[in-house]
Amino acid sequence: MKIARYRSSAGPERLGIVTLASGREWLLDVAKASAARGGPDTPATMMGLIEGGAAAMDATYGLLDWAAQRQDPLWMDDPASVQWLTPVPEKSMFCAGRNFGRHLLESKQGDSANAGKLHSDFPTGFIKLGRTLVPHKSQVKRPADVHCLDYEVEIALVLGKALDAHSDIDPASAIFGYTIFNDLSAREWQLREMHNGLLMLGKNFPGFGPIGPYILTADEVPDPTALVLWLKVNGELRQHADCRDLIFGFAQLLAFWSRFGLVPGDLVSTGTPEGVALHHKPNPQAWYLKPGDRVEAGVQGIGVLETFIV
Template sequence: MFSCSNQVAMRFMQYTCKRDGPQRLGVQLAPDRDIIEVSAVRASVPNNLVDFLRAGPQMMDKAKRIVAEGESLISCENVNILPPITKPDKIICVGLNYKSHCDEQKKPYPKEPFFFSKFPSTIVGPNGNVIHPPNSRALDWEVELAVIMGKECRNVFKDKAKDYIFGYTVAQDISARDWQKASKNHGQWLFAKSMDTFCPLGPAVVAKEFIADPHNLRLTCSINGSKKQDGNTSDMVHDIYDLVSYLSHCITLLPGDIILTGTPSGVGIFSQTKQMLQVGDIIESEISGLGKLTNHVVSSK
């Protein structure tokens, strides 16, 4: 039988079959392996991760039993991989949360975390296109570790924060830098961060028990094969549990909520050449143990 003591990870994925059919929720035990079709095997299992998490811990137990039985498998070649989580209640992002990112801007490390948000409609999949909006000339990249909340979280202290996390995935926080200026939207970052397709996610949400230390993960971002960012989550100013606890004393975090935890140095706007994303560019974002995103920048139609 499958157990949490096994070294293989439970990687939750959303997908559709290429031939036909509705969205499904499945589990991979390793990247590029066949997908165990948990929602197709049991009608009681939701076909999306948000509803799966809202159903409580008993649903995770059910998924583990289905994985152990291995009844229904489908090849990755026969599916369209979707974002691993869609329609969360909220996406919360933290700014200046890597020391190296503060250093490249010559800014002090924040004593308290500060947050902004993205609309849930920004989410696209691990191979989805990033649309270059016609009203921006300064599109930038930011690879980030994303935290997926597993249950309702309110007024939680740091030593208990881990209990409320379900897992982790790779995120790309696309940013329209010219919309972060005071001359745009009165300096508010909402549109700079929330234009369509500005949040690629995936390819899977890895359950937390299969990540030995989320504060020791390498994260990289390459543009057209040229590495731009190469950092480690150990460089965070405020660690994951600090962020969850801080937020929980301000708002109620719900199952499926996403927290983007910041980015290391190497973004375009602070490079010597101030390189920005252009139509035709390929963004590759990767985090050790979690997976890789490959997103093409395309023009707006």
């Protein structure tokens, strides 16, 4: 099931399920369809669905089957005309760094002086503030003092269960679903911060976290390592990989970050594959993002996250 948060007008948040009707994709408005059916109750918000567990998922699948037999246009919204929201309400994100093998290799080749200090003993990363996250189709302003604006396509895991260092469940079973994330980065700020052993501003300018548009629920992904992710700038392919190149897999990342105490709706990202502008040869500046650029980040089976740099 592919699901999204959006507004169809100036009204409240809607929960939509991707459905096919008349040969194309639509968003089934869960609240409208549920009201038309008259029960059983189905969560009408993303967090209600996530926190409702298996019972909420069963009710939602039941509603989807019922609505698919009727295909009433009164319950359908056109994805091309909605106002997108981030897949979950404002949440900070736990982001893994240098977690794809070939990206780690290009990082070492690009910084030979510090290559020997890089290790994969355990996941390392940073926090992406919830206020940086912006939805599909957003315009992201390049700050006036940023000239090395980079892209990083990633997969973000959406937690469906609480998870901490004492949990006795399989971390993979805590995944509610998967969405697309573009970890925009101000490289000149990031590198200067990292020379002091810290990282914050370079990853957290306003709008530096495009995410969405959909969550693909975990039951639709039997083998997460087979997920393919890619990124294009103005139609030019820059990144392409699958998750078999991950150094730390999905369950390993969750087990490690669970030390923070994760709760339903929390976000954990995988890190990015090779192909970032920072390590482009011979001239990284040619690949850095600039006003007017259109960035498409995609994950097979989930969709495409589109962002415009202004």
